[in-house]
Amino acid sequence: MNKSQLSRKWPAAISAVLLAGTIASACSGGKGTAGDDTPAPGGDPKAKERIELSMFYNNSGLEHFPLDTTDPSNNPFLNIVEQIANVDLKVEVPPYKDYQTKFNLLLSSGKLPDLLHTNYPDPTYKAGRDGAFIDLKPYYDKSPIVQKYITPQMMELAKDPISGKYWRIPMAYDKGPQGAGIFARYDLVEKYNGGKWPETVEDWVELLRKIKKAEPDAIPMSNRVIGDTMFAYGGAVFFQLYGANPYGSRIQGGKVIPNVVLPEYKAAVELMRSLYAEGLFDKEFATTDTTKWSTKWLNNNVLFQWNTADQILPGLAANMTTGTDVQKKYKFVFAPPLTKYPSVLADKKYATPGLGLPISTHGLYIPASSKNKDRAWDVIEAFASEQLKEEIFWGKEGETYTMKDGKRVPIAEKLGAKERTWSKHLAFVFGFTDGQDAQNALYELQIGTPLFNQVRSSMNVLQNDAQKIGLAAIPGYAEPDEVVKKNSEMWQAVNKFTSEAIMGRITMDQFTKEVQDWEKKYRTLKYEPLQKYIDANEESLRKLGYTMVDW
Numbered sequence: 196m197n198k199s200q201l202s203r204k205w206p207a208a209i210s211a212v213l214l215a216g217t218i219a220s221a222c223s224g225g226k227g228t229a230g231d232d233t234p235a236p237g238g239d240p241k242a243k244e245r246i247e248l249s250m251f252y253n254n255s256g257l258e259h260f261p262l263d264t265t266d267p268s269n270n271p272f273l274n275i276v277e278q279i280a281n282v283d284l285k286v287e288v289p290p291y292k293d294y295q296t297k298f299n300l301l302l303s304s305g306k307l308p309d310l311l312h313t314n315y316p317d318p319t320y321k322a323g324r325d326g327a328f329i330d331l332k333p334y335y336d337k338s339p340i341v342q343k344y345i346t347p348q349m350m351e352l353a354k355d356p357i358s359g360k361y362w363r364i365p366m367a368y369d370k371g372p373q374g375a376g377i378f379a380r381y382d383l384v385e386k387y388n389g390g391k392w393p394e395t396v397e398d399w400v401e402l403l404r405k406i407k408k409a410e411p412d413a414i415p416m417s418n419r420v421i422g423d424t425m426f427a428y429g430g431a432v433f434f435q436l437y438g439a440n441p442y443g444s445r446i447q448g449g450k451v452i453p454n455v456v457l458p459e460y461k462a463a464v465e466l467m468r469s470l471y472a473e474g475l476f477d478k479e480f481a482t483t484d485t486t487k488w489s490t491k492w493l494n495n496n497v498l499f500q501w502n503t504a505d506q507i508l509p510g511l512a513a514n515m516t517t518g519t520d521v522q523k524k525y526k527f528v529f530a531p532p533l534t535k536y537p538s539v540l541a542d543k544k545y546a547t548p549g550l551g552l553p554i555s556t557h558g559l560y561i562p563a564s565s566k567n568k569d570r571a572w573d574v575i576e577a578f579a580s581e582q583l584k585e586e587i588f589w590g591k592e593g594e595t596y597t598m599k600d601g602k603r604v605p606i607a608e609k610l611g612a613k614e615r616t617w618s619k620h621l622a623f624v625f626g627f628t629d630g631q632d633a634q635n636a637l638y639e640l641q642i643g644t645p646l647f648n649q650v651r652s653s654m655n656v657l658q659n660d661a662q663k664i665g666l667a668a669i670p671g672y673a674e675p676d677e678v679v680k681k682n683s684e685m686w687q688a689v690n691k692f693t694s695e696a697i698m699g700r701i702t703m704d705q706f707t708k709e710v711q712d713w714e715k716k717y718r719t720l721k722y723e724p725l726q727k728y729i730d731a732n733e734e735s736l737r738k739l740g741y742t743m744v745d746w
Contacts, residue, residue: 246570247283251301252312255557255627256291257620260613272618275586279577282570284310302327307562310571312623314557316363317679320355323362328560329568332361340576344625348739349554356671363558364575364624368551371628372504374657375548377432379499381526381649394534396436396466399499403475406496413496416470418480419488423683425690428488428500430480433470435501437463437537438545441689444722445545446746451726455689456714462539464706467697481694493522503551504529504654505628511650512641516611526646529653532660547660549667550740559623579624587618588630596633605633607640665742671735672728678721685717 259265267273267288277284287308289297298313302322311328313319322328335341335350344367353365384390387405406415418430426434426441434440439460444453454460470476477483483491491497493514511527518525536543559578561571577583589596589603595610596603605611610633619627639647661667674682692709695701701709729736729744736744 243281245281245283246567247285248310248565248567248571248574249308250284250286250310250312250574251298251308252286252288252623253294253298253314253557254288254291254617254620255314257617258291259288260617265617272583272586272621275580275583276574276577276621279580279582280570280573282574284574307564309562309565309567310574311560311562312557313560314555316353316556316558317673319558319560320357320362320673323355323360323560324358326563328362329563329565330360330362331364331561331572334572334575335361335364338572338576341579341624344579344629346553352552352554352670352739353558354671356673363560365554366557366623367553367626368555368628369553370626370631372654372658373550374654374659374661375435375501375503376532376657377499377530378502378507378527379530380496381528382524383496383498384530385526392530396433396533396537399432399436400466400470400475403470403498404473406498407475410496414477414491415496415498416475417477417488417491417495417497418483419500420482420484423686423690425481425686425694428502429477429492429497431501432499433466434460434463435548436533436546437466438540438543439463441693442686444725446729446743447541447545449746451722451729453714453718453722455693456710456718459537459539459541459545461703461707461710462537464693464696465703468699468703471697472699476697480697481690493518499530503548504657507650507654508635508638508642508647511646512611512638515641515643526649528646528650529657531653531656544664544746547664548657549664549743550661552666552668552670555626557623557626575624578621583621584625584629587622588633590615603633603636605637605640607637610637611641666740667743669725669729669736669743670739670741671732672725674721675724678724681717681720685713685721688713688717 259267259270267286268284273284273286295315298315299318301307302318305327307327311319319328332350335345341364345364349365349367349369350361353363354361381390383406384392384402387409388402393399393402403415406413416429416432418426419428421427424442431440437459438445439454439457441455441460444451445457446452467476471478471480477491479487492500507527507529514522514525514527532547533543536546540546559575561568561575565571590610592598592603594606595615596605598604609615622629635651642650692701692706692713696703696706733744
């Protein structure tokens with residue numbers, strides 16, 4: 196149970212910030228038949244009146260462009276939604292860096308808009324249980340438009356496990372590549388290892404040494420700190436290869452075990468300690484934020500990072516189109532899995548990422564205070580319309596693509612222009628990973644067919660392995676409030692003794708003592724409720740695809 200949900204919180208933001216070098220509905224009154232996005236004649240006269248609704252949403256790191264001239268409430272993409280739902284939407288879209296703060300203030304104020312989009316389900320569900328939002332299941336059950344993208348299984352996965360209510364229509368996240376692995380600079384593998392991929396942990400370490408010896412100013416292994424997650428991306432590689440993500444847990448012999456207490460975790464820390472002492476691991480690993488990481492990743496010959504399969508093509512395409520001449524020569528490819536794993540690893544399955552949930556943490560909610568809930572639902576259906584999907588991912592023939600031999604061919608500079616790519620943040624229902632045909636056609640043009648095919652082949656390996664594992668995140672579990680309140684404290688403690696051990700500020704014996712103290716303080720609090728949930732829901736978890744229940 197690695198912390199795979201973490202990556203689901205930032206899918207568009209990673210591409211745009213980290214790697215940017217980057218249906219008829221009987222209850223919605225007045226809609227046409229399934230597949231028809233236009234209002235039907237007749238019906239309730241009030242349903243045909245154009246009304247104004249308010250909406251607050253997260254742009255997921257894809258800011259409107261041009262920012263100074265694009266009206267979030269009046270643009271070609273949102274206007275499609277307004278026309279279909281016959282409403283005027285007045286939207287508030289905070290800058291991405293300010294979204295969580297603005298959202299928290301909005302939620303605590305109780306003065307909610309008619310429609311809300313957020314990627315923070317936990318506090319929103321809590322507000323729903325306090326009466327802030329309505330159960331959307333009655334609307335969903337009568338909406339083939341939304342059902343086209345959001346399956347019953349997805350709705351079950353999005354259900355509030357405490358109240359049993361369906362507060363949100365989740366964003367689908369089932370169309371993109373699956374799995375995760377070592378996202379590496381293959382050009383460095385070619386230059387310093389003759390194009391041969393490392394097959395063991397020791398091989399990767401030796402390649403780091405070769406890079407550092409040839410380029411003393413290089414930072415072959417760096418890190419990116421994200422909130423309470425100190426070891427992410429570059430800093431997560433060896434922890435993952437040892438099956439011991441610092442912030443995750445595993446099921447072994449039917450028991451939930453926090454990774455931090457595993458012998459694999461200690462072995463990974465010992466390796467990281469040696470890499471730091473040797474000058475192969477970034478001396479600033481504990482303080483490297485997103486901005487610093489991006490600079491190092493693109494300019495200091497960082498060899499690798501750990502990332503999800505859906506991130507590599509958008510990142511590589513952005514680098515090829517907006518990077519420097521040097522950066523355009525970088526070949527980002529997923530490395531194949533190891534042929535031999537560390538002897539301390541109990542089973543290589545623990546080092547193999549599984550499938551992500553088919554939904555992301557994003558979702559649309561209708562507040563109980565909404566002035567017209569039926570019309571707010573009309574807007575949700577409009578966000579699920581084929582017309583909007585087509586405009587976001589393909590645009591218009593002759594403007595953003597042409598037809599050749601019966602196939603659509605992107606006009607790369609038009610389809611990939613910033614003036615339109617921001618619109619992906621409106622894919623609230625069908626999701627960021629939909630439109631794969633359009634996205635891959637564009638990426639192939641931007642990247643070039645040989646490298647594109649190499650990358651796709653490397654992604655297929657990850658997907659096949661992930662399918663063998665099943666879901667990586669446990670469905671339907673909500674941590675008790677007392678655990679949520681302690682999470683930051685727990686992870687900060689892990690960060691402290693782990694970073695101190697890596698930097699040689701404490702001995703490994705002292706590290707072992709710190710781990711033991713951590714286990715006494717937090718293991719029962721955090722993992723006993725999870726164990727009880729798993730034991731009580733084994734059969735339903737199996738049916739949802741969570742095979743780890745039998746590990």
